[in-house]
Amino acid sequence: MTMHVYESYRTACKNEWNAAVNHRFNQELVADTLADDVLRRYLIQDWQYTSGFYSLLGQAIASADLLSSKIRLSRQLGFISNDEDTYFHDRFEQFNVSHAELDNPQLTPSSLGITKLYADTVQTRSYADAIAVLCVAESLYLDWAQTLTNEGRNVPRKEQNLGWIRVHRDAGFKNWVDFLIQELNRLGSPNNEELKSRFARAVHWELAFFDDAYRGIGIPQDSGAIISNHDS
Numbered sequence: 001m002t003m004h005v006y007e008s009y010r011t012a013c014k015n016e017w018n019a020a021v022n023h024r025f026n027q028e029l030v031a032d033t034l035a036d037d038v039l040r041r042y043l044i045q046d047w048q049y050t051s052g053f054y055s056l057l058g059q060a061i062a063s064a065d066l067l068s069s070k071i072r073l074s075r076q077l078g079f080i081s082n083d084e085d086t087y088f089h090d091r092f093e094q095f096n097v098s099h100a101e102l103d104n105p106q107l108t109p110s111s112l113g114i115t116k117l118y119a120d121t122v123q124t125r126s127y128a129d130a131i132a133v134l135c136v137a138e139s140l141y142l143d144w145a146q147t148l149t150n151e152g153r154n155v156p157r158k159e160q161n162l163g164w165i166r167v168h169r170d171a172g173f174k175n176w177v178d179f180l181i182q183e184l185n186r187l188g189s190p191n192n193e194e195l196k197s198r199f200a201r202a203v204h205w206e207l208a209f210f211d212d213a214y215r216g217i218g219i220p221q222d223s224g225a226i227i228s229n230h231d232s
């Protein structure tokens with residue numbers, strides 16, 4: 001039986017995929033045991049990450065081959081800039097995050113890595129490449145939010161944790177992920193090595209992003225640090 005494109009790309013990097021889904025960060029978030037300073041640090045980095053996400057979504061809208069795809073992508077842009085952004089700002093208020101921390105944060109190595117991958121993908125001007133990266137970002141989050149909550153049967157009580165799960169497993173988000181997977185299956189092919197590799201690099205940075213939430217100290221944006229050999 002032929003494997004669908006999405007399934008075959010995911011299988012090719014299943015170790016890092018599974019490590020990200022079952023990461024301590026997600027387990028603690030679901031169990032309501034995640035330390036506030038870890039969530040705080042993660043969300044400051046993640047809000048910066050959304051800047052690259054918006055740009056990539058914009059690239060996908062500009063380069064999509066179908067009007068129906070442009071419309072679906074645009075609807076999601078509205079969601080992120082409303083429900084998801086509200087979650088961020090509620091937490092920033094709760095955790096007393098200052099404007100300075102938001103405007104000029106020290107980015108972690110994984111933030112720098114994922115930002116570069118997204119910027120490079122914008123430069124490709126390729127709809128398929130944009131979809132491969134967006135598909136990882138969103139389907140990996142749906143996977144952990146579904147798997148670790150036992151499909152919603154076992155959810156945390158704290159609003160800071162529940163709210164993050166809500167935006168990553170409600171019906172609208174599942175519909176969005178279905179759309180991305182269908183697009184990847186329509187546009188890709190199992191032997192497109194360039195696309196497969198971009199998908200794997202996105203998974204690599206997702207895993208590193210969770211790891212960095214526990215590392216504490218960021219590095220200055222202009223330090224020129226070598227971030228990894230997976231640097232694009």
Ligand SMILES: Cc1ncc(CN)c(N)n1
Pocket residue numbers: 046049137138141206209
């Ligand atoms: C790093 C990262 N990747 C994915 C998501 C899911 N929207 C996120 N919030 N942050």
